[in-house]
Amino acid sequence: MRNVSQIINGKRKIIKKPELLAPAGNLEKLKVAIMYGADAVFVGGKEFSLRSQASNFTLDDIKEAVIFAKQYHAHIHVTCNIILHQDNLEGIKEYLQCLDDIGVTAIIVADPYIMKIAKEMNLHLEVHVSTQLSTLNLKAIEFYKEMGMDRVVLGREVTYEDLKTIMHYAPVDVEYFIHGAMCIHYSGRCMLSNYLSRRDANRGGCSQSCRWYYDLYENDMLVNREDDMPFSMSSKDMSLIDHIGELIELGVDSFKIEGRMKSLHYIATVVSTYRKLIDAYCDDPDYFQPDESYRDELLKAANRALCHGFFYDHPTKDEQLFFLRDEHPTQEFVMRILDYDTQNHLAKIEQRNYFKVGDKIEIFSPHHPNLFFTVKKLYNEDREIIEVANHPMEVLYVQIDEEVLPNDMGRKVIR
Numbered sequence: 318m319r320n321v322s323q324i325i326n327g328k329r330k331i332i333k334k335p336e337l338l339a340p341a342g343n344l345e346k347l348k349v350a351i352m353y354g355a356d357a358v359f360v361g362g363k364e365f366s367l368r369s370q371a372s373n374f375t376l377d378d379i380k381e382a383v384i385f386a387k388q389y390h391a392h393i394h395v396t397c398n399i400i401l402h403q404d405n406l407e408g409i410k411e412y413l414q415c416l417d418d419i420g421v422t423a424i425i426v427a428d429p430y431i432m433k434i435a436k437e438m439n440l441h442l443e444v445h446v447s448t449q450l451s452t453l454n455l456k457a458i459e460f461y462k463e464m465g466m467d468r469v470v471l472g473r474e475v476t477y478e479d480l481k482t483i484m485h486y487a488p489v490d491v492e493y494f495i496h497g498a499m500c501i502h503y504s505g506r507c508m509l510s511n512y513l514s515r516r517d518a519n520r521g522g523c524s525q526s527c528r529w530y531y532d533l534y535e536n537d538m539l540v541n542r543e544d545d546m547p548f549s550m551s552s553k554d555m556s557l558i559d560h561i562g563e564l565i566e567l568g569v570d571s572f573k574i575e576g577r578m579k580s581l582h583y584i585a586t587v588v589s590t591y592r593k594l595i596d597a598y599c600d601d602p603d604y605f606q607p608d609e610s611y612r613d614e615l616l617k618a619a620n621r622a623l624c625h626g627f628f629y630d631h632p633t634k635d636e637q638l639f640f641l642r643d644e645h646p647t648q649e650f651v652m653r654i655l656d657y658d659t660q661n662h663l664a665k666i667e668q669r670n671y672f673k674v675g676d677k678i679e680i681f682s683p684h685h686p687n688l689f690f691t692v693k694k695l696y697n698e699d700r701e702i703i704e705v706a707n708h709p710m711e712v713l714y715v716q717i718d719e720e721v722l723p724n725d726m727g728r729k730v731i732r
């Protein structure tokens with residue numbers, strides 16, 4: 318059992334903070350995840366990784382990621398969780414050696430052959446068992462310990478009750494999903510996409526077939542609802558924002574956020590929200606007051622309804638989107654701050670989505686509380702007055718009375 322807290326100067330403090338592990342689909346997202354508070358980031362390599370649709374990292378990208386992460390005492394985990402076919406075997410040893418030489422902290426693996434050779438090669442990096450293997454019980458974790466694995470990423474299907482038992486006895490580090498999309502099937506066990514679109518979910522090609530719209534028949538009779546909303550098997554997204562304290566008290570080693578395909582805005586919002594919540598809880602666990610502001614912040618980036626996943630038990634129909642539209646609008650990411658002139662109250666920005674004079678913007682940051690302003694004055698790079706910002710990535714200047722910081726982000730308030 319992990320000892321998570323200690324009395325310091327008469328006050329209980331959490332001494333075993335969980336790692337906050339974020340996803341990144343490219344270097345820009347990786348750097349933002351770290352700047353916004355991730356302790357570690359997982360990325361897919363070009364080789365031997367799932368999520369072939371995510372913009373995966375070359376070895377040079379991984380090297381740059383490791384160098385950047387070190388400046389923040391953060392860690393890089395690389396997914397090597399492909400299920401190997403016979404023709405995938407070539408080059409695997411050389412690839413693992415390169416990752417080790419670059420200095421990645423861990424590889425995430427699913428195929429027993431990669432587990433075996435990673436240990437035989439006496440690499441410095443840790444070997445983590447991928448969630449693709451659906452590890453849901455202590456005996457399986459003990460088995461992976463015997464195999465020399467350093468960490469097990471649990472399946473999303475582990476309930477809180479089972480997690481309590483697991484954390485009491487787990488002989489290796491345990492990583493648990495706290496936020497992200499859910500599969501309608503057990504993770505890693507779904508063939509829907511393979512069958513309907515010939516895209517292999519277990520090789521990173523999932524076409525999200527569960528989220529398509531279907532006409533539902535019962536004995537030749539169409540049973541779509543009266544309002545003609547088609548049927549979908551899509552699950553709500555999972556968020557354990559209301560249970561972070563309980564998970565910290567169990568001593569879970571790593572909290573995982575899912576979503577290497579997600580946007581920069583999503584990653585910054587989700588990572589900074591959990592960072593602030595974890596830090597606030599750990600600082601004063603006995604007097605921590607949960608409040609709605611954390612959930613409200615997450616909802617600004619969520620494009621599906623949220624649920625507790627398997628935390629309490631198997632999800633019911635209330636955790637699914639059977640007859641519901643699964644997308645809802647989020648606040649739009651419109652700018653990233655590059656610099657701020659404190660004398661003229663002028664922020665140099667990089668435009669990300671359309672906005673105009675008169676729009677209300679919310680600035681969020683890992684370093685200060687959110688602040689709001691209305692766009693009154695906007696200039697192009699030549700300092701000429703303009704009314705609209707409609708060229709993505711264009712450098713512009715905008716008047717913001719309160720001081721903002723480089724890498725703060727602005728979202729348009731639309732609800």
Ligand code: SF4
Nearest residue numbers: 500501507523526527
């Ligand atoms: S089709 Fe749906 S349930 Fe199946 S792997 Fe893809 S996202 Fe998961």
